[in-house]
Amino acid sequence: MITFSNVSKTYNNHEVLRDISFKIEPKEFVSLVGRSGAGKSTLVRLLIGEDKPTKGRIVFGPYEINKLQGHELPEVRRRMGIIFQDFKLLPKKTAYENVVFAMEVAGRSEEDIDEAAPQSLELVGLGKKMRNYVHELSGGERQRVAIARAMVNQPDVIIADEPTGNLDPVNTWGIINLLLKINELGTTVVLATHNKDIVNQLEHRVISLDDGMVIRDEDKGKYILT
Amino acid sequence: MFTTLARIIKYGFQNFWRNGLVSFATILVLLLAVIVFQGMMLFGEIGRQAINAVQDKIDISVYFVSNAPEDEILKLKEALLTLSEVKSVDYISKEEALELFRERHADDPTISQAIEELEENPLRASLNIKAQDPNQYSLIAGFLEGDASQNIIQEVSYSQNQVVIDRLAKVLSLSRRIGVLLTLVCATVAIIISFNTILLAIYSNKEEIAIMRLVGASNAFIRGPYIIVGIVYGIIAVLAAMIIMAPFIYAASPYISVFITDMNLWGFFLGSFFKFLGYNLLFGVGIGVISSVIVIRKYLEI
Numbered sequence: 001m002i003t004f005s006n007v008s009k010t011y012n013n014h015e016v017l018r019d020i021s022f023k024i025e026p027k028e029f030v031s032l033v034g035r036s037g038a039g040k041s042t043l044v045r046l047l048i049g050e051d052k053p054t055k056g057r058i059v060f061g062p063y064e065i066n067k068l069q070g071h072e073l074p075e076v077r078r079r080m081g082i083i084f085q086d087f088k089l090l091p092k093k094t095a096y097e098n099v100v101f102a103m104e105v106a107g108r109s110e111e112d113i114d115e116a117a118p119q120s121l122e123l124v125g126l127g128k129k130m131r132n133y134v135h136e137l138s139g140g141e142r143q144r145v146a147i148a149r150a151m152v153n154q155p156d157v158i159i160a161d162e163p164t165g166n167l168d169p170v171n172t173w174g175i176i177n178l179l180l181k182i183n184e185l186g187t188t189v190v191l192a193t194h195n196k197d198i199v200n201q202l203e204h205r206v207i208s209l210d211d212g213m214v215i216r217d218e219d220k221g222k223y224i225l226t
Numbered sequence: 227m228f229t230t231l232a233r234i235i236k237y238g239f240q241n242f243w244r245n246g247l248v249s250f251a252t253i254l255v256l257l258l259a260v261i262v263f264q265g266m267m268l269f270g271e272i273g274r275q276a277i278n279a280v281q282d283k284i285d286i287s288v289y290f291v292s293n294a295p296e297d298e299i300l301k302l303k304e305a306l307l308t309l310s311e312v313k314s315v316d317y318i319s320k321e322e323a324l325e326l327f328r329e330r331h332a333d334d335p336t337i338s339q340a341i342e343e344l345e346e347n348p349l350r351a352s353l354n355i356k357a358q359d360p361n362q363y364s365l366i367a368g369f370l371e372g373d374a375s376q377n378i379i380q381e382v383s384y385s386q387n388q389v390v391i392d393r394l395a396k397v398l399s400l401s402r403r404i405g406v407l408l409t410l411v412c413a414t415v416a417i418i419i420s421f422n423t424i425l426l427a428i429y430s431n432k433e434e435i436a437i438m439r440l441v442g443a444s445n446a447f448i449r450g451p452y453i454i455v456g457i458v459y460g461i462i463a464v465l466a467a468m469i470i471m472a473p474f475i476y477a478a479s480p481y482i483s484v485f486i487t488d489m490n491l492w493g494f495f496l497g498s499f500f501k502f503l504g505y506n507l508l509f510g511v512g513i514g515v516i517s518s519v520i521v522i523r524k525y526l527e528i
Contacts, residue, residue: 048440070526071445078442088437092244104233105443149441 238454
């Protein structure tokens with residue numbers, strides 16, 4: 001489903017990613033771990049087409065991401081659900097409108113939207129707050145809206161870049177459990193994190209990055225960076 | 227397709243209402259630009275009418291010897307009318323000239339009595355010629371000099387007024403150029419200010435634009451609502467400018483008529499209302515839409 005082949009990325013003569021290669025199969029739950037600056041976020045940016053690699057090839061389903069033109073990206077992104085540490089919600093919209101926006105840009109019908117948008121918000125536990133504006137929600141609730149938005153179009157993969165970075169432990173586990181539930185329903189999940197506790201308790205595949213290189217790739221792996 | 231368009235329009239209006247303060251500020255700036263544009267249109271019309279009024283006062287007169295046969299004078303009139311430079315030719319016979327003279331001096335008994343005492347009409351027949359453009363009087367004078375009717379022409383007023391007419395022609399031509407230049411400068415300033423205001427309004431939304439891209443919105447879906455907002459800005463600014471300007475035009479109209487007798491500014495405004503509205507909408511909506519398209523383009527680049 002996702003293949004990185006000898007991918008490198010250089011910014012101002014500094015190599016941020018070096019010769020990265022791995023494959024992620026459908027329905028996998030993969031944690032990308034590493035210290036701050038290890039290259040996790042750069043890797044995510046390359047995967048979602050926000051940036052292009054200096055060398056190498058990135059394939060997602062039928063798309064060769066590194067060769068896509070700007071106007072081809074929206075179609076690919078509608079097949080990905082993306083979650084960020086800072087939520088990236090549209091600030092002047094309600095929770096419901098944020099979810100609906102993702103459906104409308106994907107060209108979903110009004111009937112679909114009326115049915116799936118509330119369902120998706122119910123699933124993340126925000127049924128009663130769906131008409132609240134983003135600024136009226138707590139950090140944990142905002143991240144739940146981001147998850148509802150990410151999954152509402154039934155994407156092939158959920159890519160979460162430090163989704164719990166701004167949350168307390170209770171909300172952190174709430175979000176991780178939601179991601180696990182989404183994965184159990186058959187969606188691939190790629191989780192970039194530096195939270196050791198989460199990774200060690202998940203017991204799923206772990207790809208460890210250090211100084212821009214993959215130093216470990218293990219099934220049922222642990223957070224080990226040495 | 228229709229659903230996408232309806233959604234783009236919906237988001238356009240939503241952006242407009244939810245960014246109330248930014249919308250208000252942008253409309254204010256655009257309103258000023260449209261008022262400047264309206265002012266330019268009105269001053270353009272006033273200037274055109276003023277130039278026409280001055281131009282109408284310039285003519286050259288050809289005076290004929292007292293025994294000049296009328297049919298030869300009329301033949302010259304016909305010949306003059308065939309010239310493309312000539313706008314009109316009026317023939318004033320000796321009798322008409324006397325009648326006009328009497329009317330003009332009706333209040334002056336000395337002159338009226340003196341003219342009655344003369345046995346013969348001392349006035350001469352004449353042709354009053356108006357050119358299409360003040361620069362063309364020298365050409366018409368040249369034609370008269372070369373014409374076969376020289377023997378019946380006693381005097382052409384152009385040679386006496388040549389310096390004044392030529393100077394006036396230069397002033398009129400310069401006024402037109404200055405008018406065009408002023409219009410261009412004002413329009414450019416108005417466009418630059420409006421463009422920058424819309425740039426700042428959209429700049430404040432650049433985070434939102436980035437988020438829209440991340441959730442897979444196409445360029446058209448992102449750009450569309452901003453274009454709708456640009457159109458709404460333009461329409462509101464133009465309608466407000468028309469409402470604000472109308473009473474001023476109405477009040478100024480009689481004062482302008484004092485200076486330019488044939489000018490009815492209010493009548494011009496009413497008579498060309500839809501043309502006026504159309505040009506204004508083209509200007510206001512044009513600035514709104516073009517600025518939005520240019521600015522948003524920057525944020526859609528990869």
